[in-house]
């Protein structure tokens with residue numbers, strides 16, 4: 001199998017989430033809500049939640065948003081980014097009575113990989129704008145709302161978008177591990193998990 005790929009095992013994802021949780025707790029405190037960017041952010045979100053609360057404390061709610069990257073064919077140039085499509089957005093559903101918005105919350109956005117950064121830029125900007133709009137509508141102050149970002153892997157490369165720290169209100173950006181700009185093979189995409197795990201171990205990603 002190709003050494004051009006970076007193989008990541010489930011254990012590796014688990015340990016990177018565990019380590020990140022400690023850093024998040026000691027730097028920005030316990031999140032009130034996790035916003036998982038699907039599909040890649042779902043499994044890391046669930047794992048990191050385990051380590052973000054102490055025994056006996058309530059589970060941190062996980063909100064799912066669906067974002068997908070599509071080639072922006074309308075630009076006529078492949079040097080100009082990709083388009084982010086919303087396939088799902090926040091829905092507090094039955095929780096609405098107790099937890100009706102992100103206003104004033106300590107929010108942790110989770111995805112598995114920061115590649116060109118297009119998706120994270122979009123998620124942060126749109127979530128911020130959502131909170132701002134809601135706060136204005138309700139006459140509330142969004143002042144305390146804090147956004148942090150956790151990705152399992154950040155690819156070291158030139159990014160197509162930036163994370164606007166001024167929107168984060170003291171929140172942190174954290175990657176479990178920075179990796180070279182190669183194809184990353186995650187375990188949940190594997191059709192042969194035993195071989196996948198073996199390759200990940202050989203690369204030290206276990």
Ligand SMILES: O=P(O)(O)OC[C@H]1O[C@H](OP(=O)(O)OP(=O)(O)O)[C@H](O)[C@@H]1O
Nearest residue numbers: 038039040068069114115116117118119
């Ligand atoms: O940094 P970027 O260049 O924006 O790329 C990162 C995004 O790309 C992948 O999503 P994809 O659209 O492939 O959907 P998926 O999570 O459902 O696989 C990945 O899960 C990230 O969300």
